[in-house]
Amino acid sequence: MDCYLDYNAETPIKPAVREAMAEAIGWVGNPSSVHGFGRRARRAVEMARDRVAALAGAAPGEVIFTSSGTEANNLALKGTGRRRLLVSAIEHDSVLGAAPDARILPVDHHGVVDLEALREALAEDGPPALVSLMLANNETGAIQPIAEAGRLARQHGALLHCDAVQAPGRMAIDRLGLGIDLLSLSAHKMGGPQGVGALILGDGVALEPQLAGGGQELGRRAGSENAVGIHGFGAACELAAEDLADTARIARLRDRMETEISALGGVLIAAGAARLCNTACIAMPTMPSETQVMAFDLAGIAVSAGSACSSGKVGPSHVLNAMGIDQALASRAVRISLGWRTTAGDIERVIEGWAVLHSQGSRGAATSRQSVFK
Amino acid sequence: MNQTVAAGDSSSAERGANVKLPIYLDYQATTPLDPRALEAMMPYFTEHFGNPHSTTHAYGSISAEAVERARGQVASLIGADPREIVFTSGATEANNLRSRVVAAFECEHYKGRRNRIITLVTEHKCVIETCNHMGRDGLDIVTLPVGGNGIVNLDQLSEMITGQTLLVSVMGVNNETGVIQPLAEIGALCREHGAHLHSDCAQAVGKIPLDVDAMNIDLMSIGP
Numbered sequence: 001m002d003c004y005l006d007y008n009a010e011t012p013i014k015p016a017v018r019e020a021m022a023e024a025i026g027w028v029g030n031p032s033s034v035h036g037f038g039r040r041a042r043r044a045v046e047m048a049r050d051r052v053a054a055l056a057g058a059a060p061g062e063v064i065f066t067s068s069g070t071e072a073n074n075l076a077l078k079g080t081g082r083r084r085l086l087v088s089a090i091e092h093d094s095v096l097g098a099a100p101d102a103r104i105l106p107v108d109h110h111g112v113v114d115l116e117a118l119r120e121a122l123a124e125d126g127p128p129a130l131v132s133l134m135l136a137n138n139e140t141g142a143i144q145p146i147a148e149a150g151r152l153a154r155q156h157g158a159l160l161h162c163d164a165v166q167a168p169g170r171m172a173i174d175r176l177g178l179g180i181d182l183l184s185l186s187a188h189k190m191g192g193p194q195g196v197g198a199l200i201l202g203d204g205v206a207l208e209p210q211l212a213g214g215g216q217e218l219g220r221r222a223g224s225e226n227a228v229g230i231h232g233f234g235a236a237c238e239l240a241a242e243d244l245a246d247t248a249r250i251a252r253l254r255d256r257m258e259t260e261i262s263a264l265g266g267v268l269i270a271a272g273a274a275r276l277c278n279t280a281c282i283a284m285p286t287m288p289s290e291t292q293v294m295a296f297d298l299a300g301i302a303v304s305a306g307s308a309c310s311s312g313k314v315g316p317s318h319v320l321n322a323m324g325i326d327q328a329l330a331s332r333a334v335r336i337s338l339g340w341r342t343t344a345g346d347i348e349r350v351i352e353g354w355a356v357l358h359s360q361g362s363r364g365a366a367t368s369r370q371s372v373f374k
Numbered sequence: 375m376n377q378t379v380a381a382g383d384s385s386s387a388e389r390g391a392n393v394k395l396p397i398y399l400d401y402q403a404t405t406p407l408d409p410r411a412l413e414a415m416m417p418y419f420t421e422h423f424g425n426p427h428s429t430t431h432a433y434g435s436i437s438a439e440a441v442e443r444a445r446g447q448v449a450s451l452i453g454a455d456p457r458e459i460v461f462t463s464g465a466t467e468a469n470n471l472r473s474r475v476v477a478a479f480e481c482e483h484y485k486g487r488r489n490r491i492i493t494l495v496t497e498h499k500c501v502i503e504t505c506n507h508m509g510r511d512g513l514d515i516v517t518l519p520v521g522g523n524g525i526v527n528l529d530q531l532s533e534m535i536t537g538q539t540l541l542v543s544v545m546g547v548n549n550e551t552g553v554i555q556p557l558a559e560i561g562a563l564c565r566e567h568g569a570h571l572h573s574d575c576a577q578a579v580g581k582i583p584l585d586v587d588a589m590n591i592d593l594m595s596i597g598p
Contacts, residue, residue, distance in 0.1 A: 004433060010425035018419050025412060030404040036395050038403070067463030193419070195463065212473075212507060213466040213500025222500055223466035224404065224597075293430040302424070302431035 003301040003346045007189075007278060007339030008138050008166060013232070014191035014340065020235035021193065024228045031225045032216060041227040048234025055237040056164070056183055057174035058200045064207075064220045065198050065230050069165040069186030070094035072199035073132075075221065076161040076182040079207040082130040086121050088113040088144070089322035090137050092163055096318075099132065110273035111142035111323045118149060122156040129158040135167045139319040139335055140270035141279025143171065150179020159205060165189050165197075168236075169243030169340075170250075170276045181205050187229065190243070191340060192236030196229035243340055250338050251277035253347045257336065258282065260351045265358055269325060269333055278342075281320075283333040284354065286361025292334050299353050303336045402549050402577060411598075452575075452594060453585035465576035466500045468595035472543070472572050473504035475593065477511060480540050488540035488569070490514045494526055494555075496548055501574055505543065513540070524553035532563055539569040546578030554582060561590030 004012065013021075024044055029037030031045045045065070053060040066072045069092075077085065077098035085102035087095055090111055096102075103121055106114045113133055122129060131153050136143045146162055153160040161182040167173050168190040175183050183200040187193055201207055201220070213222030258268055258280055269281040284292055289305035296303050305317075320330035336350060398406065418440060426441045428434025441461070449456040462468045480488060493505050495517050502517075509515040516534050521527055526544060535542065542564050544555050557573055564571040572593040575584055579596040586594055 006425075006428060006431065006433070009428045009434070010423060012423045013419050021419065025407055028398055028404060028406040030400070033400055033403045035400065037398055037400065040395075041404075067467070071463070188425075194425075211466055211470045211500070212503035213469070213498070222470075222503075223464040226463070290430070297431040300432075302428075302433050304428055304430060 003349050005336045005338060005342065005346060005350060006302045006304050007342075008141075008335060008337035009304055010188055010194075011191050011339050012341055013193060014236065014239055016239060017192055017232045017235045021228050021232040024231040027227075029227070031227050032214065041225075044231045044234075045225050045227055048230045048237075051234040051237040052185065052198050053200070055168060055173065055240055056185065056200050057176055058183070059203070061218075062175075062200050062202060063198050064201055064217045065196065065225055065233075066221055067195055067223075067226070068197040069163070069184050069189070070197070072184035072186070072197045073161075073163055074098045075199050075207070075210050076184060077130070077132060078210055080130050080159060080161075080182070080205065081208055082128060082159065084126050084129040085132065086118065086129055086158075087132040088134070090139075090142075090319045091132060091134055092138060092165070095132050095134075095163055102132075105133075107142075107322050109324055111137055111140045111270040111319065112273050113144050113149070115145055115148055115152065119152055122152055122158055129153075129156065130161060131158050132161040132163065135162050135164040135173065136171065136276045136279075137270075137319060138166050139279075139317055140273070140281045140323075141166075141276035141337075142270045142273040143275060146178045146180065153181075154179055166276060166279075169240040170247060170278055172244065175200055175202070187233035187236055190236050190240055193229045193232045196226055196233045198233070246340065247277040250342065253342060253344060254278060254280055254336075254338055257347045257351055261354050264351075264355050266354065267329060269320065269329075270323070278338040280336045281333055282336065282354075283329045284358055284361060285329070285332060286358055288331055289334050292332075292357060295357055296334075296350075296353055299349075301350055301353055303334050303350070305334055402552075448596070451579065451584070452596070453587050454594075458586075465498075465574065465595045465597035468597075469498065469500045469574055470504055472593050472595060473508055476541050476570070476572070477508055477513070480513070484540065488538055490516060490534075490536070490539045491541045491543065492516045492518060492531065492534050492539060492569075493543040494518050494520055494545070496520050496524060496550075496553075497543065497545055498549060498574055498576070501543055501545070514538075520553075524548060524551045526555055526560070528556065528559055528563070531560065535563055535567045535569055537567060539564075539567055541570045541572055543572040543574070546573050546575040546584065547581060549577045552577075554578070557584075557589045557591065565590050 029041035031041040049060045049063045052063050073094040085099045087099050087102045088105045090107050105117050133144050133149050150160050159181040162180045163184045164173055165186045181202040185198045187196040209220050211222040267283040293305050316330040422436045424433025424437040426437040429438050445456045445459045448459050491513055505515050544560055547554050561571050570592040573591050574595045576597045
């Protein structure tokens, strides 16, 4: 169990983040308390706020800490009070679920949102809209044309929300430069802990809190702050620069893997789009995704079929479906996502494993999971 | 007490650990993490980092097992069935979730026949606020006073509970005074009238015995 290639679901916590959290965990103090203990926790939270803001190209006052990216997405979609919602077909379930009546914008074969469809939707008569597009897709890594979408949104008096959960450390984020009004982040996709996220709220954007209670986060999100987790989130944001410096290495590993697996008969999905350096979505024509994932797991290689949140779901991914990928192919696709701990050895193993599985699939021997790897 | 060093100190959080702090007597606001709890958490900050939803690989199933084990531990602490536990980000979220669940339940199940919610003036802010929200949504919110000892007057509660009462929301232990409310008696009154009982037990858990079955508690909010 040492070849982990599911970074888009979850990243291992970085040692420096763990150290920061281990220090904070020894403290006690509710950040809202007035005494010294509370003030120390408050300082930790505010320092993290500065770091999250710096990562996102935002001001510290724009950062609202939440319990997750899912909560940040829900707060964004429900909190602005805008009823006219335009979201892409490849958004995360937490966006699609929070906006059940939204107009769905199509994507092309590479998994990139159709800007013309956005332009048309925005040009229609109606109240000011809220557009929600992810910065990069979790299943394919396809990077969305956010700067253009931001310009279109602005021209039509719409707000732009961007789920940037998969982006930190993999590409630069610039809230203002991209014209993003609301931006969601999550610590556990960037070497930080689970249970912490943030919504960055542009200056002047009105937000109705979705949790009632104490006045934490300037009245925008009630509930005692997860000071330890937030401290770890801040540390992870500082370290994201390291990851950005490592993207060329990660991209080389990913590209080599894709080249070799493609030569073995793998079908690369979304490879025509500008993508995150770390994500590959590859179909094995001879074997269903679930069988592959389980066989890889038995061989000590962790990969996934679609997103973690929907991995228990029957049927192909809504993302591949929206891209118009043939259903037979979509049901044979596996996501391989790399990260800070990934080595060339990991890539060798997954290529070898892929070759073995594919040949067994070709011979029709893949029905017995035990037989897949010796 | 060497508390002056920390007062008004603007030193960074990194240096904060070295600041001489006063005696800590604010356990109601937050408690120090028990070293044994920390020890139990550590593996999940290191090798067992999987997403509990990624159950198709070992990393994910190890995390999922930890979540389910914790669900059983939380359930046994309050005499509940593990399937009755919904993990949230905190008791504030749990109390908020309560109001949504209750409003939806009333709408679907009672269709306006049970529209009264009874709560206490001494409840936590998030309970009072969510009750206010439900009041704006058309539910009849009755906020009962408490006696000079901080305890609900059961006779008064008994008068207010009728066949129209959907929910009684009373905290187990008050966060400011530590007063313990008679949950078992309140639960019995609720049962008599077919009303449901929610209890914010964020302060009570681990301090007084709790049993959701014996106390007839339908919804309980707790935090670590």
